[in-house]
Amino acid sequence: MPELPEVETIARGLAKRVTGDVIESVWLGQKKEPLKSPASQIAAALEHTRIRQVHRMGKHIVFDLENVRTSKSNGRKPNAQWIVHLGMTGRLQVCDPETEIAKHTHAVLKLSSGRELRFVDPRRFGRLSVATKTEFDATGIEPLEIDLARFIPLFRGRKTPIKSALLNQKLLRGVGNIYADESLFRSGIRPKRRAATINRDKLAKLHSAIQEVLKEAIALGGSSVSDYVNADGEEGFFQLQHRVYGREAEPCLVCKTRIKRVVIAGRSSHYCPKCQK
DNA sequence: ACTATTTCCTGGATGC
DNA sequence: TGCATCCAGGAAATAG
DSSP states (O other): OOOHHHHHHHHHHHHHHHTTOEEEEEEEOSOOTTBSSOHHHHHHHHTTEEEEEEEEETTEEEEEEEEOOOSSOOSOSOOOEEEEEOTTTOEEEEEOTTSOOOTTEEEEEEETTSOEEEEEOSSOOOEEEEEOSSOOOOSSBOTTTOOHHHHGGGGTTOOSBHHHHHHOTTTBSSOOHHHHHHHHHHHTOOTTSBGGGSOHHHHHHHHHHHHHHHHHHHHTTOOOSSSOOOTTSOOOOGGGGOSSTTOTTSBOTTTOOBOEEEEETTEEEEEOTTTOO
């Protein structure tokens, strides 16, 4: 389940591999779920463009494109961006054209280097879109950039559980289920605590816990829980550092109390009943 | 303006 | 071994 650290790792890997390459042609599958706009529109925005940069915004991968003049296109269209959200099971692979097309492949971009950039997503929770008129701007604030003064008011007056608030991409963008649970454990806050009832001191702990967890996870290449691999097909290692996520009924690493699992907003939430209040 | 719930989707795990 | 059922969860849609 790619969250901020996984998406950051993937975006960096893609940047290394495809920056400067030119998208010559685009094939899009028939399944409509992964496409946020009509296939023809997406294809037209991508074809005959050079990939200037690949970066991450929240859980989105953003390809900055620049038009390439060809005999067919006069280059009058504005520069666009290709926005990829991996959902739960989305993958972007760079491979030779000879590589067998994986099941659930929804997009194939032919690159001038002779390689292909493919989007594969069995569950189809991922989304492909383009920003043509204005620059893409995801909702929410980057959790690694927000300072404490702007972090604290995010939760003011919110009756929702803090876990739900952390998953709300309109507040912070990029935190998902794993890193919400891990951050709450490190700051000693129960996931069901109403956001508005947490004092400044605890929020300050949460603020630094989120940034620590995300930075450590990025350094380890993300968490490989289901089938996540980076752009080079390598697994991440942060799953070995998980203190609560996926550890239901196992002993807390601090106090040996059994880790509990509850469902909040339809999501598994893991916590230590003794360490988190 | 918020908040809670439901829905979308497939593959892997589980149970009988 | 086979078949049904459950579960994972990001975000949009829906309902309250």
